[in-house]
Amino acid sequence: MCFSVQTINTRPFSFAYQQQRSHPSTTQYSMAIEQLSYRRACTLLPHIPLIDLSKPDSKHLLVKACEEFGFFKVINHGVPMEFISKLESEAIKFFSLPFSDKEKAGPPNPFGYGNKSIGQNGDVGLVEYLLLRTNRDSYSKTFLSVFGENPENFCCALNDYISSVKRMACEILETMADGLKIQPRNVFSKLLMDDQSDSLFRLNHYPPCPDIQSMNGGNMIGFGAHTDPQIISVLRSNNTSGLQISLRDGSWISVPPDQDSFFINVGDSLQVMTNGKFRSVRHRVLANRSKSRVSMIYFGGPPLSEKIAPLPSLMRGEESLYKEFTWFEYKKSAYNSRLADNRLVLFERIAA
Ligand SMILES: C=C1C[C@]23C[C@@]1(O)CC[C@H]2[C@@]12CC[C@H](O)[C@@](C)(C(=O)O1)[C@H]2[C@@H]3C(=O)O
Ligand SMILES: O=C(O)CCC(=O)C(=O)O
Numbered sequence: 001m002c003f004s005v006q007t008i009n010t011r012p013f014s015f016a017y018q019q020q021r022s023h024p025s026t027t028q029y030s031m032a033i034e035q036l037s038y039r040r041a042c043t044l045l046p047h048i049p050l051i052d053l054s055k056p057d058s059k060h061l062l063v064k065a066c067e068e069f070g071f072f073k074v075i076n077h078g079v080p081m082e083f084i085s086k087l088e089s090e091a092i093k094f095f096s097l098p099f100s101d102k103e104k105a106g107p108p109n110p111f112g113y114g115n116k117s118i119g120q121n122g123d124v125g126l127v128e129y130l131l132l133r134t135n136r137d138s139y140s141k142t143f144l145s146v147f148g149e150n151p152e153n154f155c156c157a158l159n160d161y162i163s164s165v166k167r168m169a170c171e172i173l174e175t176m177a178d179g180l181k182i183q184p185r186n187v188f189s190k191l192l193m194d195d196q197s198d199s200l201f202r203l204n205h206y207p208p209c210p211d212i213q214s215m216n217g218g219n220m221i222g223f224g225a226h227t228d229p230q231i232i233s234v235l236r237s238n239n240t241s242g243l244q245i246s247l248r249d250g251s252w253i254s255v256p257p258d259q260d261s262f263f264i265n266v267g268d269s270l271q272v273m274t275n276g277k278f279r280s281v282r283h284r285v286l287a288n289r290s291k292s293r294v295s296m297i298y299f300g301g302p303p304l305s306e307k308i309a310p311l312p313s314l315m316r317g318e319e320s321l322y323k324e325f326t327w328f329e330y331k332k333s334a335y336n337s338r339l340a341d342n343r344l345v346l347f348e349r350i351a352a
């Protein structure tokens, strides 16, 4: 069964040479063609910022990407390929089990194995998943029911991957603090490093959807449009397309998959902590006609008792755009919402 989404917004681009006189010169032609290819590149190419973590100047690009898109791609990330491929193969093994085995780890409450139903409020998508807490004791229990006495391989793969990706997420958050010229540089990363940090991990499997063309004009929803409530999300997928991000004008652009890189999302909490300077990015996943997509996402969240508020060092005399709240309050409200809802509006301060 597939689920539909509205047609992707494609922005029309006008042909530069339509504005020329009836007999343009060669120079006018070549200028027009140049302009046309430039416009085509701007319209058709995804404008995904690329951050090379090994370059010292990345902090400025990183801040710019968070302000403009709330999304960027990271290379030279330092996460060993071995950890990535080991976890991917464990995930594939899990999703290949018979449904009767997988459902032993479900239904999600919200943790555990889920199939087609996302969250508790009626959202659906063409996806099956495992939603886990990031501590080993917690996910080991989830797997005992499926793998009996031997969940060790999966648990080791998760532990290696999550530790390494968490380290990278902290490095990114510290580089962000440098780029924003705020101190201490662990002002964001300490929330993920805290023993009580409420971080999550998700493995998603999107099976191919061969009847895509015959249904709803070719757009089937894998994971509906939403923003992530946490501070930062670190996403890695195999080489199957599907992920899209929404630009400020509401149009959607496809993110070309890259199995060797990571994609970073600014979450709602980071938008609040920067008083709206950084943008929590709306994103979604469309089903693929012929290939399975497997993605793994680390959601870096603060401790439940943490106050989520704009950092005073970023305010410089501005008013806070948000009411005061704790992560517990925000999370409770988020988990009562539908996927597509704007969860931050309830926490916005009404301008005087
Ligand atoms: C519909 C929902 C699923 C979600 C909880 C919610 O009520 C609204 C936020 C959703 C989301 C999106 C990002 C992450 O995938 C997630 C784990 C999260 O923290 O918030 C999911 C929640 C979920 O799948 O339970
Ligand atoms: O699976 C993906 O590529 C993205 C999923 C996602 O956005 C999420 O789980 O919050």
Ligand SMILES: [Fe+2]
Pocket (backbone or CB within 6 Å): 226, 227, 228, 233, 283
């Ligand atoms: Fe997401």
